[in-house]
Amino acid sequence: MNPDVAADLKDLSATLAGVEAVMDLEKLRADVAELEEQAGLPDLWDDQERAQQVTSQLAYKQSDLRKVTELRQRIEDLEVLYELAEEEGDDSSVEEADAERAKLREQISSLEVRTLLSGEYDEREALVTVRAEAGGVDAADFAEMLMRMYLRWAERHGYPTDVYDTSYAEEAGIKSATFRVRSPFAYGTLSVEQGTHRLVRISPFDNQGRRQTSFAGVEVVPVVEQSDHVEIDEKDLRVDVYRSSGPGGQGVNTTDSAVRITHIPTGIVVSCQNERSQLQNKATAMGVLQAKLLERKRQEERAKMDALKGDSGSSWGNQMRSYVLHPYQMVKDLRTEHEVGNPGNVLDGEIDDFLEAGIRWRRQSAAEAS
Structure with a gap:
């Protein structure tokens, strides 16, 4: 041979x-x-x-x-x-x-x-929230593009997903959406996507065809399990019910079954409108709230540890990836330097190379910091 x-x-x-x-x-x-x-x-x-x-x-x-x-x-x-x-x-x-x-x-x-996913919650399923940030209607459109990207990625791998809540923007796109990816290690894998994503393109919403930069934020938290202890006092909650709606405010439900829960001490707001009954929507929304409170607790504990170590904390949770559609075609991760020249494929869910590069980068960063 x-x-x-x-x-x-x-x-x-x-x-x-x-x-x-x-x-x-x-x-x-x-x-x-x-x-x-x-x-x-x-x-x-x-x-x-x-x-x-x-x-x-x-x-x-x-x-x-x-x-x-x-x-x-x-x-x-x-x-x-x-x-x-x-x-x-x-x-x-x-x-x-x-x-x-x-x-x-x-x-x-x-x-x-x-095998590099060995964090405390890496084996869990993931709750992903995508939000439009700066950039007006382009940002709302970009947020919807990112949501579709993750759902397509999950579909390519055969991972079931549940969309819990979608808040549609008036003209196009979404203000925010929360969905669950039902696969072991979904949290460990997708957690490297957390941060701000940036899109540069000729705006389809600008009559003069000018280039527009817009931003969308991605938050990824692990799904809570029965063994997790998250104390939530009912007195700290404000629960609102409303009718589910689709794009452009079109009613998709004739009863007030959608539920919005506000956790008053932290200001965290979660919603669910995909279940048939108000009771089911409330139970699902409470699960999302528990996951977000658990993640908040973890971040506070991590911040304390970083302070004790004299560490300013990791910066990978801020602006992390650029998607450029004009004047050239490129998607580049700002942390790992991984880049490709086919944004269309990436936005259609081909993100495995970015995920792998992010996981390796995070492991290396953690090793260097310890």
């Missing part, structure tokens, strides 16, 4: 071995067996929330186990393919093996990034 190819295959095998060690395949197999046992219990669906948790965890862990075992098998098969191709002097088989090696490298690298 070509020495360079042999060295590369050895390197791929070693990288995968590192991933296997972090994922702890023995424990993963035991977890799958235990969850399969729980999923087979006849009374599982008596508690629907618990049942959904068990079945989704089982599907996710089975997928992880299948992924890593398939990658190991493909490396072994690839070694055989190279040897056979060289013995027979078959150039087309060598090309096929080279293409498979490139695919393997990409997929192992992607799985390796997942």
Whole structure:
């Protein structure tokens, strides 16, 4: 076998071995067996929330186990393919093996990034809020573009999403929207998207066709679980009910079922209008409020630790990415320096490279700070 190819295959095998060690395949197999046992219990669906948790965890862990075992098998098969191709002097088989090696490298690298998600809440599902910031109607339009980008990303990966609330702007776009991404590690993965996103383009809303810069903010928090303790006093809440509405104020519900909750001490406001009943909307909105209060508590604790360490805190939560559509085409992450020249694809949900670069950058920054 070509020495360079042999060295590369050895390197791929070693990288995968590192991933296997972090994922702890023995424990993963035991977890799958235990969850399969729980999923087979006849009374599982008596508690629907618990049942959904068990079945989704089982599907996710089975997928992880299948992924890593398939990658190991493909490396072994690839070694055989190279040897056979060289013995027979078959150039087309060598090309096929080279293409498979490139695919393997990409997929192992992607799985390796997942092993970097070891934060306290990284395994959780994510609650994402997108808000229009400076830039008027262009900012509202940009906020809707970002929301679609994340929903398309989730769709590409087969992750279910629930849109809890969308506040439409008068002319176009949205003022804000909150949605949930139902996948393990969604929080750890998407948390690197938090911050201010900037769009530069010829405004479709400007009669004179001038270039416009607009901004939208992204907030990502982990979904709360039963084990989380978030104290909320009912006296601290103001609950308003109203009719759900669609774009342009069009009524989509004839009853006052939408719920807006204001947490008076912090000023945090959450809404939900996607459920059928006022009771369901209130329960969902309370879940979002708990998640935001939990995140606020974490940030306060982090700020205290940073102050004790004499650290000014990380700056990655501010302006973090530019999307330029005019006078040239580019999307650039200002923290990682990762950039691409196809904003159309990025805005259609192709953001995995940005996510991976962000996760690696955050891990490196944390290592340098410690």
